[in-house]
Amino acid sequence: MQLPRGPTRRPRVVIIGAGFGGLEAARSLRNRDVDITLIDRRNFHLFQPLLYQVATAALSPGDIAWPTRSIFRRDKNLTVLMAEVSAIDISARTVTDGRVVIPFDFLILATGAAHSYFGHDEWSAFAPALKTIADALSIRERLLRALEQAEFSTNPVERRRLMTTVIVGGGATGVEMAGAIAELEHRTLSGEFRNIDPVSARIFLIEAGPRVLPSFPEHLAAVARASLQSMRIEVRTGISVTDCNARGVTLAGGEHIDAATIIWAAGVAASPAGAGIGATRDRAGRVEVCPDLSVNQHPEIFVIGDAATIVGANRSPVPGVAPAAKQMGRYVGRVIAARIRGERAPAAFKYRNWGDLAAIGRKSAVVSLGRFQLTGYLGWWFWGIAHIWFLIGFRSRVVVAFSWWWSYLTSQRGARLISDRDRK
Amino acid sequence: MQLPRGPTRRPRVVIIGAGFGGLEAARSLRNRDVDITLIDRRNFHLFQPLLYQVATAALSPGDIAWPTRSIFRRDKNLTVLMAEVSAIDISARTVTDGRVVIPFDFLILATGAAHSYFGHDEWSAFAPALKTIADALSIRERLLRALEQAEFSTNPVERRRLMTTVIVGGGATGVEMAGAIAELEHRTLSGEFRNIDPVSARIFLIEAGPRVLPSFPEHLAAVARASLQSMRIEVRTGISVTDCNARGVTLAGGEHIDAATIIWAAGVAASPAGAGIGATRDRAGRVEVCPDLSVNQHPEIFVIGDAATIVGANRSPVPGVAPAAKQMGRYVGRVIAARIRGERAPAAFKYRNWGDLAAIGRKSAVVSLGRFQLTGYLGWWFWGIAHIWFLIGFRSRVVVAFSWWWSYLTSQRGARLISDRDRK
Numbered sequence: 001m002q003l004p005r006g007p008t009r010r011p012r013v014v015i016i017g018a019g020f021g022g023l024e025a026a027r028s029l030r031n032r033d034v035d036i037t038l039i040d041r042r043n044f045h046l047f048q049p050l051l052y053q054v055a056t057a058a059l060s061p062g063d064i065a066w067p068t069r070s071i072f073r074r075d076k077n078l079t080v081l082m083a084e085v086s087a088i089d090i091s092a093r094t095v096t097d098g099r100v101v102i103p104f105d106f107l108i109l110a111t112g113a114a115h116s117y118f119g120h121d122e123w124s125a126f127a128p129a130l131k132t133i134a135d136a137l138s139i140r141e142r143l144l145r146a147l148e149q150a151e152f153s154t155n156p157v158e159r160r161r162l163m164t165t166v167i168v169g170g171g172a173t174g175v176e177m178a179g180a181i182a183e184l185e186h187r188t189l190s191g192e193f194r195n196i197d198p199v200s201a202r203i204f205l206i207e208a209g210p211r212v213l214p215s216f217p218e219h220l221a222a223v224a225r226a227s228l229q230s231m232r233i234e235v236r237t238g239i240s241v242t243d244c245n246a247r248g249v250t251l252a253g254g255e256h257i258d259a260a261t262i263i264w265a266a267g268v269a270a271s272p273a274g275a276g277i278g279a280t281r282d283r284a285g286r287v288e289v290c291p292d293l294s295v296n297q298h299p300e301i302f303v304i305g306d307a308a309t310i311v312g313a314n315r316s317p318v319p320g321v322a323p324a325a326k327q328m329g330r331y332v333g334r335v336i337a338a339r340i341r342g343e344r345a346p347a348a349f350k351y352r353n354w355g356d357l358a359a360i361g362r363k364s365a366v367v368s369l370g371r372f373q374l375t376g377y378l379g380w381w382f383w384g385i386a387h388i389w390f391l392i393g394f395r396s397r398v399v400v401a402f403s404w405w406w407s408y409l410t411s412q413r414g415a416r417l418i419s420d421r422d423r424k
Numbered sequence: 425m426q427l428p429r430g431p432t433r434r435p436r437v438v439i440i441g442a443g444f445g446g447l448e449a450a451r452s453l454r455n456r457d458v459d460i461t462l463i464d465r466r467n468f469h470l471f472q473p474l475l476y477q478v479a480t481a482a483l484s485p486g487d488i489a490w491p492t493r494s495i496f497r498r499d500k501n502l503t504v505l506m507a508e509v510s511a512i513d514i515s516a517r518t519v520t521d522g523r524v525v526i527p528f529d530f531l532i533l534a535t536g537a538a539h540s541y542f543g544h545d546e547w548s549a550f551a552p553a554l555k556t557i558a559d560a561l562s563i564r565e566r567l568l569r570a571l572e573q574a575e576f577s578t579n580p581v582e583r584r585r586l587m588t589t590v591i592v593g594g595g596a597t598g599v600e601m602a603g604a605i606a607e608l609e610h611r612t613l614s615g616e617f618r619n620i621d622p623v624s625a626r627i628f629l630i631e632a633g634p635r636v637l638p639s640f641p642e643h644l645a646a647v648a649r650a651s652l653q654s655m656r657i658e659v660r661t662g663i664s665v666t667d668c669n670a671r672g673v674t675l676a677g678g679e680h681i682d683a684a685t686i687i688w689a690a691g692v693a694a695s696p697a698g699a700g701i702g703a704t705r706d707r708a709g710r711v712e713v714c715p716d717l718s719v720n721q722h723p724e725i726f727v728i729g730d731a732a733t734i735v736g737a738n739r740s741p742v743p744g745v746a747p748a749a750k751q752m753g754r755y756v757g758r759v760i761a762a763r764i765r766g767e768r769a770p771a772a773f774k775y776r777n778w779g780d781l782a783a784i785g786r787k788s789a790v791v792s793l794g795r796f797q798l799t800g801y802l803g804w805w806f807w808g809i810a811h812i813w814f815l816i817g818f819r820s821r822v823v824v825a826f827s828w829w830w831s832y833l834t835s836q837r838g839a840r841l842i843s844d845r846d847r848k
Binding site for chain 1: 466467468484485486487489491493494497498500503505506507523524557558568569572575576578613615616617618619818819820822823826827830834836838839840841842843
């Protein structure tokens, strides 16, 4: 691969997506002799691991999102473009949003994943997933509005439906959502209504696999399940959902759970951006990449994070989690830097699994970092400190830590708003 | 007026609206021997004086809004209903939202005001006003998005339009908005773009009257104007707007200002709820009330806050500000309590004007409390402490104070998000 040469011509790197992968790629390249364009359809980077706390009214969107421009304001070789890429021209080496055309020497696709409804996209209207701030605000609104309606419902069946939430999917997101909803309904809202008692609100966690938290060791998953049950969350494993509709959820075998709020925390599908480069993709839509994360026959194009799947001998799959995306972003930065300087390429990408964390409500978490494992109260402290650590900037750390401390002491929550956004 | 009697029958007070007036009326009655129903179409009370800081990305909505239920959670004689009242039956003494019918012995209408476009409602699409959280988020989005578009516009005329904001109305809201936008564009965003310089963004403040801040003493208004001009805000007084459209604003005399963002901070009209009781209303839609704030021939119905105008000999008009609404709410609480106990009614309502405050950007404010007047830096501290004081609860006070302190030191802002809400 040849780079154009000239006195003023620096290699141009275009990164699509400012999630964990794209952000880390940009960071690892910002002190290199390259011109970077970081494109995202939003103007901010979102700390997705805490998005469920926005959905359950504990945090505001601004607490876990930072303007991409602000993160890179001192890096004059980096330009941020808020745009939705509509086409990638591989032979001309350009990307465009229909307004501007941006040439690249290296392209990094870091467009992430969306939720998959396993071929039942019609379920999305009844069972929103949790990927964006819009999703989180929509779930927050559904949860709070259902109880407002229950307070003045005179029909006991309807009231029971309004006070029922079903979470589909027992991975970390589903478990954390279930715990946070139990805290919200059974504790924060307790005593605030006059005709209903939110303490009696029902929460179901449905998992098709044999246990919750499949990525954790089995005994920690059992601890998590016991914690959930002690919070009066009904955990059902080994049973799949066959329908989601306006009345609720139908399970395999025909049981129907009447529920006003359904939250989808199950399958994942890569964003469709990978289709734009014409590469081979797996069933979940992820682009198959070489061991150096480049696309076959296109060493100048890389795909990272949830949008990629690595193929090759003895490759174990890399999980779709933030640390994996960050490692891939850093790795691709190193590959590009080596290529530009004509150095030897780094060895094939290897995912280093630091472990898994999942909070269960306000006082408990499971932590699995190899042989280092924690549960309960100690686990919760570890979980909290780890998450504060990974937030960006002093302000967010202080505001999130203070919000947690205050919620811990008072059981109150800071963002219990049913948005009037749609009313206009 | 007679109250039904019986061992279990307490007087029923229905309050429509949980703004400053309705909240204060509920507070003054919560320890009385009455059953209160507080109805609002939202689930929260909003601290409107700081709404402009949500519109300019300094605060999150959750920082200045509190769930009404939570405020009154310990008052078991008070029921909160989130609903939009669709009909008031004066003879049957009931209100309804179409689902539930709520009987009352006393009714307090505290439905507030909306902005008036002086008969040009078609302007609202181009020039959003600032009354609700939805308005604030919409303005925040317009301001931020215009600069994102300007960064990649190749047409200098269009770029100039995208970098121009016009605020219509030079009262406290307009002045505070103008100052906050100048801080945002000229300071926070400075250095974050590569193709444009937000420091050169233009801000116009248009006031039809002879000066800004008409409710302040003339010399303080002059100080405010000088402060605004020192922040490179172009202040135009004595000139009215004749058109708002997709291109910008046309002024009397024919001058047109090309502007991507127009903010309406001019006329006020009472909410239409007053029409539901069939009372006489003034040109701005406010219900004309007796000196005890009750409606003529309906001593059991009261109208307070921005929805009311007091008629009678020698009545000076009460301004549409939060302290006036709160005083009216408290007063009506006392009137109802006196009636129930068969005591003599309090003297006619008298508005006590404590004074006016307006912040101008990050380091300056004008304060006019009778003979006590402050400007500049000292004024800004007074303004800040007064606003923190009036927030509800420990959490909001800490978060807002911390956010201001942090913004003051870093010029950064905590909520610079272009919402993806409408993208779904």
